[in-house]
Amino acid sequence: MAELKEIERKLKEVEKLIRAENNWEPVGHTPMPEVASLRNWDMRLLKTYEPFYAPFCDLCCLCTYGKCDLTEGRRGACGIDIKAQQARMVLLACLIGCSCHTAHGAHILDYLIAKHGADKKIDMGRMIEVEAPNIRTVVGLKPENLGDLKIAIEYVYKEITHLLDSIHTGQEGSYLDFESKALHVGMLDHVGMEAADIAQIVGFGYPTSVAETPMVDMGWATIDRTKPMILVVGHNPATSAEITDYLRANDLYDKVEVGGICCTALETTRYSDRAKVVGPLSRQLFFLRTGIADVIMTDEQCIRADMPEEASKAGSVLIATLDKAMYGLEDATEMPTDEIVKQMTEEKKHFAILDPGKAAEVAVKTAMKIASQRKKEWVTEEEAKELAKKCNNCGMCERVCPNLISIGEGITEVAKGNFDLLKKQFNQCIGCGKCEQDCPFEVPIFKIMQTGASMESWKIRAGRGPIMDTEIRNVGASITLGTIPGVVALVGCSNYPDIEDIAEMVEEFAKRKYIVVLSGCAAMAAGMKNDADGKNIYEKYPPDFDGGGVVNVGSCVANAHITGAAIKVVNIFAKLPLRGNYEVVADHTLNRLGAVGVAWGAYSQKAASIATGCNRLGIPVILGPHSSKYRRLFLSKKEADDWQVMDARSKQTINTGEPSPEHLVNVCETKEKCMVMIPKLCIRKNDTPQGRAIKLNHYISLYKKYMGNGLPDDLHLFVRRDADVPIVYKKEVRKYLKEIGWTAKESVGLPTLIGTYKSKVPVDSVIQS
Amino acid sequence: MSATLPFHRVNVLTGTKSAREIEDAAEYVKLIKKAKRPLLVLGPLLIEGAIDGKSLMEYALEIAKRADIPICATAHVSGKLSELGVKPDSEYDIMEIINALQHPDWMGVKKEGNHDLVIFFGIRSDLGEQGLSTLKHFAPHLKTMTLCKYYFPNANFSLPNIRKDEKWKEFLETLISNL
Numbered sequence: 027m028a029e030l031k032e033i034e035r036k037l038k039e040v041e042k043l044i045r046a047e048n049n050w051e052p053v054g055h056t057p058m059p060e061v062a063s064l065r066n067w068d069m070r071l072l073k074t075y076e077p078f079y080a081p082f083c084d085l086c087c088l089c090t091y092g093k094c095d096l097t098e099g100r101r102g103a104c105g106i107d108i109k110a111q112q113a114r115m116v117l118l119a120c121l122i123g124c125s126c127h128t129a130h131g132a133h134i135l136d137y138l139i140a141k142h143g144a145d146k147k148i149d150m151g152r153m154i155e156v157e158a159p160n161i162r163t164v165v166g167l168k169p170e171n172l173g174d175l176k177i178a179i180e181y182v183y184k185e186i187t188h189l190l191d192s193i194h195t196g197q198e199g200s201y202l203d204f205e206s207k208a209l210h211v212g213m214l215d216h217v218g219m220e221a222a223d224i225a226q227i228v229g230f231g232y233p234t235s236v237a238e239t240p241m242v243d244m245g246w247a248t249i250d251r252t253k254p255m256i257l258v259v260g261h262n263p264a265t266s267a268e269i270t271d272y273l274r275a276n277d278l279y280d281k282v283e284v285g286g287i288c289c290t291a292l293e294t295t296r297y298s299d300r301a302k303v304v305g306p307l308s309r310q311l312f313f314l315r316t317g318i319a320d321v322i323m324t325d326e327q328c329i330r331a332d333m334p335e336e337a338s339k340a341g342s343v344l345i346a347t348l349d350k351a352m353y354g355l356e357d358a359t360e361m362p363t364d365e366i367v368k369q370m371t372e373e374k375k376h377f378a379i380l381d382p383g384k385a386a387e388v389a390v391k392t393a394m395k396i397a398s399q400r401k402k403e404w405v406t407e408e409e410a411k412e413l414a415k416k417c418n419n420c421g422m423c424e425r426v427c428p429n430l431i432s433i434g435e436g437i438t439e440v441a442k443g444n445f446d447l448l449k450k451q452f453n454q455c456i457g458c459g460k461c462e463q464d465c466p467f468e469v470p471i472f473k474i475m476q477t478g479a480s481m482e483s484w485k486i487r488a489g490r491g492p493i494m495d496t497e498i499r500n501v502g503a504s505i506t507l508g509t510i511p512g513v514v515a516l517v518g519c520s521n522y523p524d525i526e527d528i529a530e531m532v533e534e535f536a537k538r539k540y541i542v543v544l545s546g547c548a549a550m551a552a553g554m555k556n557d558a559d560g561k562n563i564y565e566k567y568p569p570d571f572d573g574g575g576v577v578n579v580g581s582c583v584a585n586a587h588i589t590g591a592a593i594k595v596v597n598i599f600a601k602l603p604l605r606g607n608y609e610v611v612a613d614h615t616l617n618r619l620g621a622v623g624v625a626w627g628a629y630s631q632k633a634a635s636i637a638t639g640c641n642r643l644g645i646p647v648i649l650g651p652h653s654s655k656y657r658r659l660f661l662s663k664k665e666a667d668d669w670q671v672m673d674a675r676s677k678q679t680i681n682t683g684e685p686s687p688e689h690l691v692n693v694c695e696t697k698e699k700c701m702v703m704i705p706k707l708c709i710r711k712n713d714t715p716q717g718r719a720i721k722l723n724h725y726i727s728l729y730k731k732y733m734g735n736g737l738p739d740d741l742h743l744f745v746r747r748d749a750d751v752p753i754v755y756k757k758e759v760r761k762y763l764k765e766i767g768w769t770a771k772e773s774v775g776l777p778t779l780i781g782t783y784k785s786k787v788p789v790d791s792v793i794q795s
Numbered sequence: 796m797s798a799t800l801p802f803h804r805v806n807v808l809t810g811t812k813s814a815r816e817i818e819d820a821a822e823y824v825k826l827i828k829k830a831k832r833p834l835l836v837l838g839p840l841l842i843e844g845a846i847d848g849k850s851l852m853e854y855a856l857e858i859a860k861r862a863d864i865p866i867c868a869t870a871h872v873s874g875k876l877s878e879l880g881v882k883p884d885s886e887y888d889i890m891e892i893i894n895a896l897q898h899p900d901w902m903g904v905k906k907e908g909n910h911d912l913v914i915f916f917g918i919r920s921d922l923g924e925q926g927l928s929t930l931k932h933f934a935p936h937l938k939t940m941t942l943c944k945y946y947f948p949n950a951n952f953s954l955p956n957i958r959k960d961e962k963w964k965e966f967l968e969t970l971i972s973n974l
Contacts (some may be wrong), residue, residue, distance in 0.1 A: 078894050080925040081932055084810020096931065097812045108932050143864060430920060574848050624845030654890065654925035661894045663901075693890045696839050698871035703888070739886055 038772030043177055044166040050605070055786045057606030058181050061188050061210055067609050068642065070755040071616075073569035074667050075641075075660035075690040077205050079112040082657050086111050089195040102533045104195050114193055116634065118656045120211045121190055126327050127583055128182045129216030130262055131225060133348070135175055137264050137382065138229030144173030148228050151235020153494035159593035159604060160220040160586050166212060166606035172228060175221040182214045182221075205658075212638030213608070219636075227491050230267050232296040234606040236499070237488045237569045237577070237755030240299035244553055244655035245483040246285075246309075248302050249318055254397035255283040255391050257319035257342075259310065261327040261582060263293035268386035269323075270298040282390060287313060288328050289546055289581035290390045295488045296580060297496025303486055304545030305554070308457040308627075312479065315339055315472050318402050320393040321370075323385065326350045326628060327582075328519070334376050337373040341400055343392060344376035347385045352378045363387055366791035367589040371395045407445065410477040414441035417469045421462035424502045427525065428652070431456055433461050437474060445477055452478035453525045455628075486553040487564045489545075489580025493591040495598055497571040501541065505619060508717015511724050512620040512708030513541045515588045517636065519628035520547040521652045527697040528626060532563045532576060534701055538724055539573035540708075545585050547627065551624025585636050589643055592621055601794045609780065610791045616644025616687070617671065618722065620708035623647040624700065628656070631672035637691055645705045646687040651695050660690035665743055671711060672781035673774050679782060680774050685743055686711055698732035706744075715749035723752035726759070737762050746771045799839050799894050801946045802956040806924040808948035812931060816830045817948060820969035826940065826952060827974060830912035832903060835859050836892055838918030839870040839881070840943070846964045854967045855916050856944075858880060861974035867892050869918065873913050873964045889918055893926040909936060914952070915940040942967070 040046075040058045056063045073769055080378045080713055086094045086102045095101030101107050106114070112608050138146070148169055150157045151670060158169050161178045189207050193196045198207070226232055228529045233239045249255060258266040266286065285302040286294045287310050294301040304313050314322065314330075317340035325335055334353050337344040345350050358366045358377040361385060369375045370392045375549050379385040405413075419434035436448040462471040504510040514535045516528055528551040536542045544552050553562045567576040571591065579587045596614045597604050604611060615621070623640050625633050628649050634656055637647040641660060649656070662685050669682045688707040695699040705724040713721060722744060729738045737755075745751060747770045751759045781789040799816055800807060817823060827833060837855050844851035858860060859866050859945055868876055868883035869892065885904035887895065895901045901909050913930070915923055920943065927949035930939050941947045942959040958964045 076931070078897075078935070080889065080890075080893075080929045082809070082925070082928070084808075084812060084932075095811045097810065098935070425802055428805050428921075430805075452816055651919055651922045654922050659890060659894075661891065663895065663898065666901075692888070693922070695870040695889050695919065698839075698874070699869075699888050702871075732871050732874060733886070734871075734874035736873075736877065736882075 032470050040166070042645070046255065048168070050168050051603040052068060052165055054605055054607030054610070056608050057443065059164065059608060061185065061207060064608060065206050065209065065289055065464055065614065066576050066784050068209045069202065070779055071690065072202055072660070075662055077113065077198055077201060077349055077659045077756060078659040079109055080654050080657055081112055082655055091195070094193065098516060103642050104682055105199060109201040110199055110204060111200040112657045113208070114198070116656065117189065117204050117208040117211065118193055118546050119631040119656065120208045120215070120635040120638050121186060122631035123633070124182070124215035125186055126632050127222060128179060128186070130583060131175070131218050131222030132179050133262065133444055134222055134229070134264060135172060135225045138225055140174050142172065142229055144171060144593060146172045146228060148172070148224060149176070150219055150224070150227065151662065153235035153496050154492055154494050156594050156597055157523050158220055159590040159597065160216045160222055163170060163593055163604040163608055163611050168783060172225060175225055175525045178217050179223045182218045185214050188445065202782045208638050209642040212635050212640070213642045216589045217585045217634040218637045219583040219645065220590060222583040223491060223580065223586060226263060226293065230263065230294070232298050232491055233488065233489045234492055235491060237494070237571070239488040239569065241485040242295040242299050242301065242303060242488050243478070244303040244305070244486040244550060245646065246313055246316070247481045247483040248306050249283050249304070251402045253281060254320050254393035254673070255281045255285065255318055256323060257304065257313070257322045258286045258290045258294055258323045258325070260325035260329045261289040262325035262348060263290060263297060263321055265325060266294040266301070267297050267384050268382045269389060270294070272386045272390055273503065278390065282393060290325060291547065292489050292546070292581040293437065295315060299488055302701050303550055305549045307643065308455065308520040308525065311459045312459045312472060312475065315340055316402070316404065316476065317400065320397045321345065323347055323389055324351055327632065337376060338374070339656045341374070343370045343374055343396065345385050345389055346378040347380065347382060351634070356409060359384065363391070367391045367395065385729070398459050398538060405476045407477050410440055410474045411443055413470055413474050414438065414584060415490040416467045417441065420466060420504050422464050422466055425463045426460040428458060428460070433453065433471060436478070437469060437471065440474055440477065448475065448478035450505035454523065456521050482556060484553045484556065484562050485564055486550060487569055487578045489549070489578050489584055490569070491579070491584060492587040493571045493594065495594065495687065496592045498591065498598045499727065501572055502510055502557065502595045504573070505595060507598060508620060508710070508714065508721055511540055511721050512622060513543060514704055515543040515621065515623045516548045516552060516626065517545045517585055517588070517623055518548055518625035518627060518714040519629040520551055520627045520631045521650065522551065522627040523651060523697070528552045529563055530697065531626070531701065533623065535704065536567045536574055536576050539575060541571055542576045544578045545588065546575065547578060582632060588596065589640060589645065592619055592643065592645060594781045595619055602776060602792070609618065609785060609787045612642060612644045612777050613780050616779065618710050618712035620710050620713070621645050621705055622687070622706065624708040625653070626651045627652040641690045644688055647693065648700055648707065649693045651693060654693050659692050661692055662688055664688065664740065670782055671779060672789060673782070674778045674789050675774040676775060677781070677789060681774055682711055682774060682777070683743065684746070684771070699730050702728050709744055711774060715747065718746065718750040719746070719752045722750060722752055726752065742766055742768045746773065799946050799955060801920070801924070801948055803920045803945065805921050806948065807861060809832040812950040814946065814950040814953035818955055820966050821973065823940065823952070823970050827838060827912065827914070829879055830880040832910045833862070833864045833912040834867055834904060835864045835914045836867045836869060836889070836918070837872050837916055838923070839872055840890065840919060841917035842872065842875045846960045851917060852879065854971070857971045860973065864914070867904055879909045889922060891908065891968065893929050894951055895928055896937060897934045912938050912940060914942060920945050920947070950965050958963055
């Protein structure tokens with residue numbers, strides 16, 4: 027009885043927060059879901075996509091009972107086993123990621139509310155009515171102003187606390203429940219990201235309701251070294267927007283260079299197309315060590331922890347602008363501006379300044395004073411050759427390299443005057459600097475590597491934010507029916523086997539008329555390769571969300587627009603309500619929407635969280651080889667798994683035997699394998715025969731291109747009827763199907779998982795009203 | 796527990812159970828011959844890799860042929876095998892084959908039952924080490940062995956870190972000739 031009362035009380039609280047009386051859509055079964063609200067959906071997913079663990083460590087070291095050895099079936103002193111321990115660490119990683127995005131959102135909201143007021147209207151432009159698909163679906167709220175976004179953020183904060191609590195020693199003990207919680211936090215992450223980016227679009231006036239955003243300069247060769255230069259690094263645009271405003275207000279725009287690394291670069295160029303993108307995260311340390319930046323400004327996430335030391339080495343000065351990373355520096359927020367500038371100029375002192383406006387003013391004034399005193403010279407090939415002679419190729423650099431590169435071989439080749447190998451290695455380098463740190467002969471590897479660095483410059487299309495409703499209306503049917511073969515989202519960090527992989531993947535799928543969506547460091551890397559005509563993918567392909575389009579949505583938090591686009595298809599094309607209707611929306615995506623994420627260089631906890639959020643929404647994700655260190659994948663056992671669905675129209679349960687999508691998150695070892703996996707993971711049970719034939723055509727043709735002759739050995743699993751066989755390969759495929767004794771499969775009218783597991787959601791909910 | 800450090804430091808063992816380091820090819824021969832259903836998993840490093848002009852893929856195929864071991868091609872290895880006129884017994888990516896192997900009731904690439912010895916050759920060392928960790932923890936029904944020139948702590952049997960390719964060549968040639 028008391029329990030029922032508590033449920034009623036919570037429901038009333040939620041109804042009040044989401045203004046349930048506003049009848050824009052009926053409230054679904056799970057507005058503001060709590061930790062266990064969507065657990066049955068998760069368990070259904072995890073039944074087919076069983077968590078796969080690759081423990082990074084045999085031990086648990088989290089409490090003073092330990093260290094506990096968890097090998098050979100042993101449990102820790104608290105009772106935890108190795109699977110639950112891995113899942114626990116995955117949940118922790120996802121929580122870190124979600125916290126980063128959501129706290130970024132909270133910070134930017136506070137800043138923008140102080141600037142514009144909480145009642146600043148959310149207007150995403152005339153092409154966007156479904157302004158916040160993730161928030162509408164998860165929270166059940168249609169946010170109308172900046173103040174409403176705080177409701178979403180505070181909901182996520184509350185859930186994070188509950189989830190973090192479950193990690194404490196002597197709490198959750200089931201790996202499946204830890205994974206359900208990780209899926210929950212992944213979903214929340216997309217709410218936090220969406221709130222953050224909507225706030226930025228509204229508060230900073232970023233592009234929205236437009237595809238053709240400005241092309242901006244990218245690459246360090248675009249920086250004019252004769253001018254003072256301010257480098258912004260991280261993910262939070264408050265300070266860089268203030269810098270732009272200050273430069274504009276003081277007529278200094280042509281006198282100071284502003285460039286960015288990582289997501290702040292993307293944010294800054296959404297605010298000002300005259301700012302420059304230096305490059306992705308993997309270029310951070312290289313660029314710092316060139317000394318080109320006079321003033322370095324850090325905000326949050328993916329910034330080096332040794333930034334003050336690196337700044338000092340290069341003779342640059344540093345301003346830490348957010349409380350999340352203050353580096354032990356003196357907090358000068360209250361100090362007079364001129365005094366800070368004086369100390370930074372004369373003593374080369376670094377400071378923390380937590381007022382964005384003041385930090386911006388100090389940065390500009392300091393950069394203008396110190397630039398002329400500093401040397402900004404690139405090492406020459408002759409100098410590099412001399413420096414390389416100290417290397418005896420002992421192999422220590424290779425031992426410590428996270429990308430396993432034989433750097434010593436590249437350096438010894440430089441000593442002989444051959445720079446080819448080093449140039450290749452520069453593209454594989456993730457820029458951690460461990461090689462130089464461990465070199466017993468103190469070879470200045472990073473300095474020598476400057477000669478391997480490309481002096482090319484590129485263009486990148488500024489991040490455009492959400493996909494327009496009109497675009498969804500145009501392509502919704504084609505994506506759902508399969509005639510646009512899929513949406514490929516290349517996202518995340520730059521921990522690549524080779525940075526050029528991304529441009530090659532984009533090219534391959536844009537050419538094949540997939541919709542290619544990009545964000546974060548991947549959006550930068552994708553543009554860092556020019557063809558023989560000197561054009562990159564942004565110059566070659568249209569910026570539309572349409573077959574053959576290449577779309578840069580923006581920074582990490584703009585990833586919410588990618589899941590948002592999937593959700594909009596459910597709403598705008600399939601006409602299903604979103605409000606508190608997560609299960610139906612996720613079920614639709616899983617069974618009917620051919621979308622796949624590729625986080626080829628995923629390194630951070632944020633990437634783990636974003637991917638896990640995609641997974642709960644039914645979007646599979648492919649990770650690059652380094653990402654096996656995330657410890658957990660969601661893999662099916664192909665045809666041996668449970669591929670039953672319900673036909674929502676006939677209410678019959680049907681065993682399709684079709685592993686689509688085959689995995690929810692998996693690692694591919696090479697770019698070539700990934701190229702073949704992408705079209706396969708775009709296959710959905712709802713594909714029309716025409717759509718399926720198109721998808722299989724790409725699967726077979728990419729298999730032949732990258733894996734040699736013949737046909738994929740699992741092809742028969744994806745051919746339902748003869749009409750699915752692509753025309754180009756008809757003879758060959760029919761012969762193969764005959765040889766293996768393939769038989770046609772029963773057709774499914776409207777495939778859904780709802781009805782195959784315990785859920786409050788009735789099957790009819792998946793049918794368009 | 797061995798004190799050997801793997802060549803690549805990203806693979807340093809944080810734990811308690813590490814591979815037996817074996818330098819003598821004869822020991823490998825014994826272990827392979829003892830296995831009832833071995834499997835050879837070939838990775839993409841074999842495509843470009845060579846010792847003294849001889850392709851690593853050739854070594855791998857000779858091992859498979861001499862000991863009649865079925866092949867699983869990972870990544871895009873099947874393309875190279877196809878050029879050489881060889882059809883692998885199965886194609887999986889590395890984590891997919893590891894996933895299949897960890898289930899004791901999986902019937903193996905020949906549908907004759909799961910494998911009892913899995914030999915890895917040519918997988919990038921960080922990914923391979925993670926996959927070996929899965930099998931170390933969750934596949935007590937099988938043993939793992941590596942043929943690359945680095946020490947893999949999460950395997951059951953591993954070569955030591957071999958500095959000179961001649962030594963590695965000698966090991967592989969002795970292994971092949973005694974299988």
